[in-house]
Amino acid sequence: MKREGTRLKKRNGDWASEHIEEQAAVLGQLQDQGYYAVFAVGYDQAVEYIEEYLGTPQSTTF
Numbered sequence: 001m002k003r004e005g006t007r008l009k010k011r012n013g014d015w016a017s018e019h020i021e022e023q024a025a026v027l028g029q030l031q032d033q034g035y036y037a038v039f040a041v042g043y044d045q046a047v048e049y050i051e052e053y054l055g056t057p058q059s060t061t062f
Helices: 018-032 043-054
Strands: none
Touching: none
């Protein structure tokens, strides 16, 4: 998860930093092994990806 507003790539399509490029390589390795591994930029995108993977929570009443 990255802080809101973080740019992952430059305009030319290259990774924004060597650090992010290294992290992207690890995510790619995890994906190759069947894991759901993605960058999430900010809370809202993280929630979106989690719900996409696990499904939208069902409402419950107590």
